[in-house]
Amino acid sequence: MSISPGIAPARRVALVIGSGSVKCAAALGLQRVLRREGIGVDMVVGCSGGSIYAAFLAAGFDTEDAVRLTKELWTREITNQRDTLSLVRALFPRLLGFTEDFGLKRDTLIMRRLRHVFGERRVDGLQTRLYLTATDFHTGEQVVLSDGLLVDGIRASIAIPFIFRPWKIGERLLIDGFMSDPLPVGVAIREGADVIVAMGFESPYQGTVNSPARFSFQLSSIMTNNLLRSRFAFHNLAHHAEVIPVIPQFSQRIRLFDTEKIPMIIEEGERAAEEQLPYLRRLLAAPAGSIA
Amino acid sequence: MTPPSGAAPPGDTAVLSLPAEIENLPALVGFVRDACARAGADPEASHALRLAVDEACTNVIRHGYRESPAGPIEISVVVSPGRIVVTIDDRAPSFSPAEAPAPDIDSGWNERAVGGLGWHFVKNVVDEVRHEARAGGGNRLVLVKNLKEDRSWKSR
Amino acid sequence: MEITVTESGPVTVVAIRGSVDGLTAGALTESLGTQVRAGRVRIVGDFAEVDYISSAGLRAVLGALKEARQQGGDFRLAAIRPDVQRVLDLSGFTSILKTFADPEGAVGSFGA
Numbered sequence: 157m158s159i160s161p162g163i164a165p166a167r168r169v170a171l172v173i174g175s176g177s178v179k180c181a182a183a184l185g186l187q188r189v190l191r192r193e194g195i196g197v198d199m200v201v202g203c204s205g206g207s208i209y210a211a212f213l214a215a216g217f218d219t220e221d222a223v224r225l226t227k228e229l230w231t232r233e234i235t236n237q238r239d240t241l242s243l244v245r246a247l248f249p250r251l252l253g254f255t256e257d258f259g260l261k262r263d264t265l266i267m268r269r270l271r272h273v274f275g276e277r278r279v280d281g282l283q284t285r286l287y288l289t290a291t292d293f294h295t296g297e298q299v300v301l302s303d304g305l306l307v308d309g310i311r312a313s314i315a316i317p318f319i320f321r322p323w324k325i326g327e328r329l330l331i332d333g334f335m336s337d338p339l340p341v342g343v344a345i346r347e348g349a350d351v352i353v354a355m356g357f358e359s360p361y362q363g364t365v366n367s368p369a370r371f372s373f374q375l376s377s378i379m380t381n382n383l384l385r386s387r388f389a390f391h392n393l394a395h396h397a398e399v400i401p402v403i404p405q406f407s408q409r410i411r412l413f414d415t416e417k418i419p420m421i422i423e424e425g426e427r428a429a430e431e432q433l434p435y436l437r438r439l440l441a442a443p444a445g446s447i448a
Numbered sequence: 449m450t451p452p453s454g455a456a457p458p459g460d461t462a463v464l465s466l467p468a469e470i471e472n473l474p475a476l477v478g479f480v481r482d483a484c485a486r487a488g489a490d491p492e493a494s495h496a497l498r499l500a501v502d503e504a505c506t507n508v509i510r511h512g513y514r515e516s517p518a519g520p521i522e523i524s525v526v527v528s529p530g531r532i533v534v535t536i537d538d539r540a541p542s543f544s545p546a547e548a549p550a551p552d553i554d555s556g557w558n559e560r561a562v563g564g565l566g567w568h569f570v571k572n573v574v575d576e577v578r579h580e581a582r583a584g585g586g587n588r589l590v591l592v593k594n595l596k597e598d599r600s601w602k603s604r
Numbered sequence: 605m606e607i608t609v610t611e612s613g614p615v616t617v618v619a620i621r622g623s624v625d626g627l628t629a630g631a632l633t634e635s636l637g638t639q640v641r642a643g644r645v646r647i648v649g650d651f652a653e654v655d656y657i658s659s660a661g662l663r664a665v666l667g668a669l670k671e672a673r674q675q676g677g678d679f680r681l682a683a684i685r686p687d688v689q690r691v692l693d694l695s696g697f698t699s700i701l702k703t704f705a706d707p708e709g710a711v712g713s714f715g716a
Contacts, residue, residue, distance in 0.1 A: 342700050345700045346701060348678060391700065395670075395700075396670035396671070470627070473627065474627065499658060502625060502658045503658060506626055566658075568695070569694060569695070573694070
């Protein structure tokens with residue numbers, strides 16, 4: 157398919173950072189590589205834990221700041237405060253009135269920290285275009301947050317069921333984005349990206365299942381991973397150009413709050429990005445219409 | 449074409465048999481649409497059956513008889529209070545809707561992209577789907593759609 | 605199925621009437637392909653009169669979508685009826701393309 161030289165459409169590059177809690181810091185390693193290569197990014201999409209790093213990237217925070225802020229933001233303490241009223245309502249639903257507004261932990265601390273880190277910044281007021289994803293609790297649909305306060309968007313995206321209560325934005329009650337799609341490549345496709353660099357993480361499978369909680373986590377991981385794969389396969393086939401997966405491999409177990417492992421995580425993110433660099437360069441250099 | 453074996457089903461039954469060729473698709477789908485209209489089915493149920501039958505018959509036509517000359521597709525529609533049951537019979541080699549469709553290596557990415565979509569629709573727009581291998585060869589696909597009880601949609 | 609093509613500045617509006625299925629999808633692919641080859645890559649599909657779409661129809665939509673995007677354009681849908689919307693939702697297509705309540709909105713979305 158020929159096209160006049162000189163008006164080839166510019167390649168729009170998108171970064172998609174899927175759910176993976178603290179492993180999402182690997183995105184900082186990816187960004188290091190892109191910066192070094194002079195590859196500009198036109199949009200960032202973040203889901204769940206990825207929403208925090210997507211926000212860092214879109215806001216232009218440098219890597220050192222992002223690392224420091226992660227350690228301040230993401231510690232075990234944020235899930236320490238039990239939401240007693242919620243717990244009691246769960247035990248006596250009819251008596252005390254159980255509602256969908258349910259979460260076992262209080263979100264006061266995480267909200268305070270998010271505000272401290274991001275202030276009054278808006279999703280649509282950053283250096284780079286940002287999209288955060290959450291899930292509509294009533295319909296199960298993916299909800300894309302492209303404006304409003306950054307803090308609200310992140311809080312909705314990380315509203316882990318059972319832990320933090322669903323977050324209301326406008327008329328919609330929102331929960332964690334991973335429930336509709338753990339790696340929202342579709343958003344980048346819809347918003348007109350050509351080259352999509354997607355960093356996704358599979359949910360860990362449990363070693364020994366010796367408690368109902370682990371049993372439940374195992375089932376959740378199974379469903380999340382199957383959802384991740386089927387959505388990724390669909391998006392690959394539906395996209396007019398390439399989706400480049402950057403998948404960090406971790407030889408050791410990384411648990412929810414293992415922030416001391418962040419330097420190692422970032423390095424692994426760099427390594428995984430380097431692996432795809434030759435292909436990425438080729439795609440960015442390719443003439444229009446030829447990267448189907 | 450011998451009628452489906454077993455006791456005569458209750459209620460209103462209609463049967464149509466045609467060769468499994470793409471030209472016959474409108475007649476096969478139209479047959480079910482007419483039956484739904486006669487039964488006074490609500491628009492959502494009619495649309496669901498139209499789509500499910502379209503997709504199921506298309507699969508028999510495209511993949512069912514493969515290299516052999518097109519055998520028959522037989523559709524029967526049984527209307528009973530509160531539900532419509534559509535049965536689609538063929539004499540093609542056995543397959544299961546639960547498995548991935550036979551890879552069509554000559555088709556482009558476009559075909560592959562939506563290859564399993566037809567079955568996805570069939571399974572999701574009707575209330576029950578049952579598949580059986582038929583004695584003597586062939587497949588039977590049974591689609592059940594429950595009808596809305598209240599007729600409030602009619603006043604629109 | 606009938607297709608009517610009108611131009612709205614740099615945007616082409618393709619209004620479709622009837623059913624987009626195994627027998628008519630080819631005509632849609634042909635029509636949209638003609639637009640893209642002529643360099644008209646910003647296309648709005650006016651679905652107000654589309655009463656039905658099957659997986660074959662979706663295949664045609666996906667093909668047009670990808671071709672338009674490869675050339676720097678897009679294919680956006682407008683005025684989708686509830687039955688058709690349900691099929692788009694079920695297939696996951698709503699997650700990869702933009703839809704609007706009316707053609708004017710879709711045309712306007714292509715911006716400056």
